Amino acid sequence: MDKIAALQEILALDPKNSFARYGIAMEWVGMGKIAEALAEFDTLLHNDPDYTAAYFMSAQTLAREGRNDEASERLKAGIGSAARSGNTHALSEMQAMLDDLSR
16 A cells, blocks of 8 residues: 555544644655645645644745745744744744745
8 A cells, every 4th residue: 555545544534633644745745746735735734733844844845836925925834833832943944944035
C-alpha cells in the first residue's frame, strides 16, 4: 500500500488527524501535485490552526509556484501560530523566508 492510501485510511477513521493530513500534503508536494497539496494544507490549517509546520511548508510550496503574495500571507499566519505555541525556531525560519520574499 502506498503512503497516501495508508494515510487516507487514518483520515477515514479520524478526519481531523493533523499528522496524516500533513503527510498526505507532503506526499502530494513530492509528486508535483501542487493543487492537491495546497488543498490538504488548507484543510489541515482550517482544522488545526496551530499546526505550525503546515504554514511553513505550504508557504514554501506557494513560493516555488511564484505565488509570493499568498506565501507571504501564509507565513504571517504561521508566525502568529509559532508565537502562540512558543516555537521560536519555526518563527525565525518563517520570518527569514518572509523577509526574503519581501525583497
